[in-house]
Amino acid sequence: MTYSRTATRLGIENRPGTEAMTNMERLVRELLQPLRELYGKPIRISSGYRSVALNRTVGGAANSQHLKGEAADCTVKEAAELLEVLKNSGLVFDQAILYRKRNFLHLSLKKEGNRNWIVDNG
Ligand SMILES: [Zn+2]
Numbered sequence: 001m002t003y004s005r006t007a008t009r010l011g012i013e014n015r016p017g018t019e020a021m022t023n024m025e026r027l028v029r030e031l032l033q034p035l036r037e038l039y040g041k042p043i044r045i046s047s048g049y050r051s052v053a054l055n056r057t058v059g060g061a062a063n064s065q066h067l068k069g070e071a072a073d074c075t076v077k078e079a080a081e082l083l084e085v086l087k088n089s090g091l092v093f094d095q096a097i098l099y100r101k102r103n104f105l106h107l108s109l110k111k112e113g114n115r116n117w118i119v120d121n122g
Contacts, residue, residue, distance in 0.1 A: 001048035020069030047073040071108035
């Protein structure tokens, strides 16, 4: 959830604080792991937590949920299929953004006020 090839390559610090750690633990426990069990196939986290410096470097939105440890990009064989599993799971989430061309699903979960929003970003 914290490893970043870009951060490693460029020597960018990417260490989450206490609050981001708590958020990541919630994200994994309540969304990612249950989804992984339903999906039954490997899920690779291509981007989890991002420090401000890393987020800026990768061109993330200034208010990105990756900064808070609330989001993870899930790279799988077929991202649209993972979204279907999520839709049928009844699991609570904040945002699910499908990137069809790059074949990953951005998933987020908040402490409270989750929206269950699905966006198809093509
Ligand atoms: Zn993302």
